[in-house]
Amino acid sequence: MRAPVLPLLLILALPLVVEAAPFPATASPTQVVLGRDRAVVVQVKVPRGTPSLRAVASTGNLMPLPATARGEYAYRWIPPDIRYPLLAVLAFWVDAAEGPPEVTTVRIPLLGRTELDVATDVGAGAQVVVQVADMRFGPVTTNRKGRARVPVEVPPGVREAIVLATAKGQQTRRTTPLDVPPERPLVAVLSPDVFPVDGTGWLTLLGEELVPRAQVDLQVQGGGVEEQGPGVFRVKPEAGARTVVVDAHLKDGTGAARVMAPVAAPIVAIVPPPEVPVVAPPPAPPAPKVDWSQYLSWHHLSPHLMAGGFFAGGDNRGPLLSLGLGYRLPPLGGRLTVEVEGGLRHLSSQPTLGPAGPVLDSRVVALPLLLAVRVLAFERGPLSLHGRAGAGDLYYDQSVTSTLFPEPHSQRGHTFMAFVAAQAAWRLGAVSALLELRGSYAEVKAQQIDAQLGGLSASLGVRYAL
Incomplete structure (x- = not known):
């Protein structure tokens, strides 16, 4: 093995990809196999009373998750849609009252x-x-x-x-x-999030380590920069500038980053004459804003298709087909999924009226429309086990023909259907192969039909995660 690879292998061997200061952070898993691992959960702990934590990633999509405790931040990081190896750098910091912020970095190797x-x-x-x-x-x-x-x-x-x-x-x-693109990570951090019009701010450039000015080309719009230390720059907005935009490019062409921050406009205050103070009740606290972006994402959808057969005793058996769409809820680590499912069931029988009586030909087509909940119970590597339960309405159409009838008899109706199921999935990238064993109840009783369209069933299928 060549010597330049040794520092990287030492990074890969660490159980947690974490910087020592200023905030402890953990990532699970600590590395990603592209095309197999779909997300990384990062947790950062800060002392109580610390201002809001800010975060950015060199690549991929970094989304905040609901906090589990005071002083603990959680994020879900989704790798980029690439197949070549790359080192991802996640940066977390708090704006400091004076001086540049201390940045905690989490490095996640992406294996191709x-x-x-x-x-x-x-x-x-x-x-x-x-x-x-x-x-x-x-x-x-x-x-x-x-x-x-x-x-x-x-x-x-x-x-x-x-x-x-x-x-x-x-x-x-x-x-x-190995045919691997020579791409390197680069993260640009501006602090504070809004620059004072007559003050200064800070720019920090991070990659595998801090990136000094000698290794990077900087283009700054709306301000000027002055290097204070390796990878740390003082930024001063220009007069009249509304925004400071920084474009950074590694000189060897392997990485780039862009970041911007608004400049606060001066505020002219008009002081009215003093008035007699009026005692008023304290205002009600504003309702917390809900971040709907974590719920309105195509990555939470997963269509599935299954086919098999059911058996409910006697002639109550036949093929079945089901097509559904699931939505993974972000809470609880994405272990809970709501699904809507439509299906098709077919049953045919030929009962006789008496020992030598005429033969009836009965055919039933049923269309269940169900709402279900799927819970992830076990996951190891590509294998996962799920429990499912649901209920809904089942619409049926029966046709009966016999020598006794001059014309076929038919009737339509609907009945209640409920089911519980155990499902095993084997992940093959974005597609998972499915095996499901299901027990269901759907009794049909009408003028010419007394059948059970539930019973036990076994199905094979596939599910695709968007």
């Missing part, structure tokens, strides 16, 4: 997954192992042309892999380059 096409000189049947940084993948057996495709996970900063091929007790070793 790919299949490495390996060609060897040892022929067919060789065992190939690929080493990427300190991780090994394989063994995979080569085909008759001496080639193999090895699935690997690549951490950020790694540009090559070691291929070990073993055949007939002999091992060969060679190095193969």
Whole structure:
């Protein structure tokens, strides 16, 4: 392994990707495999009485979550839609009364997954192992042309892999380059959030470490900057400027960041003559504002499609099909999902009237429309187990034909339906394969029908997470 990779591997080995000062922070999980891991939960603790915590991420989407205790902030970070490895930097700080703010950073390695096409000189049947940084993948057996495709996970900063091929007790070793874009993280922090018109503010540039002026090109609109230390700059707004905009680009072209802050306009106060004070009751506190952005997100939707069969005893059996749409609620870590589901059930039977009586041909088509709740009970790796329960209305259409009737008899109606189910899901990226066992109740009693369209059922299907 090359020496420049060692500091990065030490970062990846840490159980928590956290800076020591000024606020303790934790991230779970501590690294992300792109295409598999969908979110990271970050918690930051601050002393009581501290002003509001501010946050920004070098990439991805950082959203605040409801606080669980006083002095504790929680965030949900969604990785970017990329497949190449990258180091993500999350920054958290509080505006200081004087001087630049102290920034807590959380670094999250994003591992890219790919299949490495390996060609060897040892022929067919060789065992190939690929080493990427300190991780090994394989063994995979080569085909008759001496080639193999090895699935690997690549951490950020790694540009090559070691291929070990073993055949007939002999091992060969060679190095193969990895096609990874040379992208690096860059975060720009402006403090305070609103600049004083006649005062100054602060700019902090962060990447893997603080980024000094010598490594970055700065373009500032509406103000000027002066470096006070590595990666820390004093910012002074220009006269008449309404906004300060900073564009930062690493000189090697591997990263960029943009940040802006408004400039407070001067306020002219008109002091009226003093009046006799009037004692009034204290005003009612304003109602807290609800951040609807965490609820109105396409990432919370998950359509599903399942097909199978049901059995309720006797002739009450047949195929079924269901199509639904779920919405994952942000509270409780996203473990609760509300679903609406529509389906199709078909039942056919041929009862006889007496030992030698005529045969009736009865066919029932049922359309259930249900509202359900799904709860995540267990999750480990790609496997997850869920419990489901729901109820709704079931619309049915029966058609009966017989030699006794000159014309087919038909009737329509609806009845109540309820169900409970256990569901297993195996995640394959954004798509999950489903297996569901369900018990349901839907009794139909009318003039010409007495059937059970519930019973036990088993279904296979898929669910897609947007």
